[in-house]
Amino acid sequence: MSTAATFDFAPLLPAGLPAPAARWTGLAKYSFVGGNNDPDQVPVEGLVDAVNAVLRREGKTLATYGLASGPQGYRPLREFLTAKLKRDAGIACAADDIMIVSGSLQALDLVNATLLARGDTVLVEQETYQGAINRLTKLGVKTVGIPLDDQGMRMDALAAVLADHKARGITPKYIYTIPTVQNPTGTIMPESRRTEMLDLSQQYGVPIFEDDCYADLIWNGERPPAIYAMSPNGNVIHVGSFSKSIAPALRVGFIVAPWAMMSRMLSLKTDAGSGALEQMVLAEYCAPHFATHVPKLTRGLRAKLDTLMDALGEQFGTAAEFEDPKGGIFLWVKLPDNVDTLKLYQAALAAGVAINPGPEWSTDKAYAGSRLRLCFASPSHEQIREGVAVLADVCRKEFGVPERSANVERAKT
């Protein structure tokens, strides 16, 4: 049998498939990528208590798809969310306005499947989540980036792009925004600008797709109402996640949407429900503990950000420019213009440091060419300091900046 030729799948593959994956070789020694969180902040004991209680009370329900809560997900979790969204984001919604999904990535997929066809146009923040850009590219959708400033998406630019598209007879399918702790820039859009965006959405008949998945992680805990909460006419689809506030590996997110959208997304969600055990545990844990867990988490994250910004200052000096983000788990960094972060990414990875090169997080590849995203929640304080030092060494060897080694000086102190 071992002499038989191996079956060849290649002739059967359709055109347009993405490249095959490489074998996984493990995480980088210094990993500044991905939405991973602080392992020491996973509320393990609280989750253990929750799972004991909920399984002993309702474990038999696991025998039924969807826990007998229907296709929108475990009802107690949706009920927790109605209270949480009211308190934190000003959203008044019912459990039936919410669908639980397998992470906010499934939310992106469902919204896209409901609204997009090849050749469509959507508007996004010029710097935005790589997973959103990649999905749109794969769908053959034209992605138009709207520039950002320190208050998020610029409304003058949005108005101009909408007017230009209308003049050309094009209705973009949605405006995708991460208004509350923008990814990757870390800004929070003020309420007045949210009102402007709602007005433009209404004026041009283009709905808003609001991705609020980092909104729990704000240093001072203060945020404007969600755009969804401010909408007078149901033109907003709102998405959130437990990946950032509790644990990313759980894969639980949610969509709040008008029934006109919800009913379409439900008919496209053919996975027989998202993971039930995780929904049960989250509902049981979050109802009593979420409001006290999150401030503790953000204090730890803020401390790691301080370590990262200190290390960058020490190792890169003025060669690394950044704004202090309002929350979140990432820092958006500008290096000197001659640095190509796609090349830096390769060289750094070879040295054990994983970074997100800017061009993968922007629709403007030239603008983002010397920028990078550094995620700071997962590595320890020590790994952050060591990793930034290694990154500075690699950058110096490859691009001549930063000019002098801070390592040497630091060793003397």
Add this chain to the structure above:
Amino acid sequence: MSTAATFDFAPLLPAGLPAPAARWTGLAKYSFVGGNNDPDQVPVEGLVDAVNAVLRREGKTLATYGLASGPQGYRPLREFLTAKLKRDAGIACAADDIMIVSGSLQALDLVNATLLARGDTVLVEQETYQGAINRLTKLGVKTVGIPLDDQGMRMDALAAVLADHKARGITPKYIYTIPTVQNPTGTIMPESRRTEMLDLSQQYGVPIFEDDCYADLIWNGERPPAIYAMSPNGNVIHVGSFSKSIAPALRVGFIVAPWAMMSRMLSLKTDAGSGALEQMVLAEYCAPHFATHVPKLTRGLRAKLDTLMDALGEQFGTAAEFEDPKGGIFLWVKLPDNVDTLKLYQAALAAGVAINPGPEWSTDKAYAGSRLRLCFASPSHEQIREGVAVLADVCRKEFGVPERSANVERAKT
């Protein structure tokens, strides 16, 4: 604000969307549909012990996507599967040949996305899983049904269809089979026929897609090796699930496939991993307990099947024909030719009884028109008896069969 017109999503929807979902109205009083299992057989205490142990030991790892096991899923679960698949199905594979997915439905989606384009042809068993048929229809793929007998897919018919397609210059993309407890007919394909299928696959260059998701639920525990195990040349993609053996709401399945397919499916699995907590709990529970849990489960299922067959005999007499299935959670029933089970489905649902009408589980709508699938794992013995009595009453009122009411006679005994 309440006077504003509601935003209209309709002009933005692309062509070809499925119909919107209706609001969920709960489960039927007597539910004989879906892969739901026996609530009393969920090993709640074992799962509680497992989750306590694994969370206390590894809970911090939930802070990292994929539990630091990479995109193919939690390594201890894949290691359990290598041992289980070797013991039960004769499959010799390594943990790296396995990908954990969010239920076998995600396996169908990934295999389809890797191999299929609109206009392609696939071969399936004439009676087969509704979810597979629906997915293929939605993808615009031509689904050719191969007739079954009491040993599963007929190889003479498969050979003829393959020859016919070759003569027309068409290479079907795969042969989809549920060889071990066929859904819905409950047969097990003998080893000799599996060998024939492998030979035809090799001869025509058409891979086999083996869905073994019911294979754990065999009354006498005896099964032939998986087709995957018998393949000399890697022409088989094998899929399994924990939905039937442990609990469907967990949403954990797996794919065993050659790297040529695996590497393509991995690049299409963009969900940042399947639910980690569920993978952890399953690995922890199954390694010591799977082999003793399953025979206990199947004894209970067999008892429910006996109740169902008794109730059908009592209520329908000779009007209901069926074979005794070799395992599983469903019975495939033939009613008299004048019964239209699509109409029966509607009338029965109105009376509180949910059934699967045959045409939804077959590529031959006429053949299946008077057939139906009854799932027996979830309802209690009492619900089975009551539900079948209600179904017989509805069927008699709608179609005049069964001719006399067994209820009356039963009441006297």
